[in-house]
Amino acid sequence: MIYQNERAIYVKIADRVCDDILSGKYQEDERVPSVRELAAEYEVNTNTVLRTFDILQRDEIIYQKRGIGVFVSSGARHKIRIARKQEFRKHELPEFLRRLRLLGLTIDDVVKAWEETQDSKG
């Protein structure tokens, strides 16, 4: 089995930028930090950040305004949520269900835990 299969740095930085869009740190139609600023923040070379911007632009999470900077697309948060839900269903959920079965837990245990955390929130 493969224990650890890390994702490429430029993909990880794309994830962090998406986190910051979801949390509202970068609002839609507002500027995100420049290539240089992100390179400094994550201590990587600028070409790595350019690759990050490439995939985010491809996925229409950000867009470039020539000479002004890079901005968050309108609807970016919605797109990120959809993509992350798909990702969760495809990878994390099957693994979670596999672990449940392996440990002899049932879906009722999950429901109970779910309700308990709901209560403590409310």
Added chain:
Amino acid sequence: MIDIQRIKFGYKDNSPKVFEDFSLRLEQNNVYGLLGENGTGKSTLLYLLMGLLRPCEGQITVDGTNVSCRKRQTLQQMYIVPEEFDLPAMRFTEYVETYRPFYPAFSDDVLHRCVEEFKLPQDVKLNTLSMGNKKKALMSFALATNVHYLFMDEPTNGLDVPSKKQFRKVIATTMTEKRTLIIATHQLHDVESLLDHVLILQGSQLLLNASVTELCKKYTFDIRSNDALTDDVLYSERTPQGNATLSFRQPDDEETPLNLELLFNAAHKISLTANFPD
């Protein structure tokens, strides 16, 4: 562009040659990691590029001009931060005023950013600084010269833990499209995330010359259990986490981040070079 054309170099006539029939091209907008075991010629190569040493055969040109001629227009675009050096008994500002006239593209903006990031002490004579602070001072000056060709020999030696982080930030923010930066080092983890390109020297030749993008497209770096050491594994090392593994990347697999130490060790055991025609 730096063009090294079939050079031969040795320190003494009868001693083994450090470089023999050695060729290499270095492009702008790239951060090169120059790696190699002790005594493989990393520092020697940097001195040759600077024109401080001259090859016995072949030549090195920078933007078409032979560096051995030490022309002004070449030298004003080059700077080297050596591994060990002394600084004169003057304050940093005096040092800057004395040496900046040699570099027409000198940038006060970059200088201020570096001094601030490194929290460089200003009011003391440079010769009284610790090794780490001397390094930070010279690196700040080097980056501020804004030269196209910047060479650093073991830049993180002597730097404390926070300074290594500051070093990466400073390098990342001051890199320009016109610049060719070469970092010669053994401290692979200090520079791993900064590199665009990996060069490994061994026995007067290049053992590996490949871009990080190419390497990550071609190979997967992961941690595996013993039963997952399948035929596609090219090289593996036992670690407490499992086997650190280098294997051919399958077309559908996601890319994984470069493990520079594993790559370095693998390159000395198996031939990775053949896969990269230049």
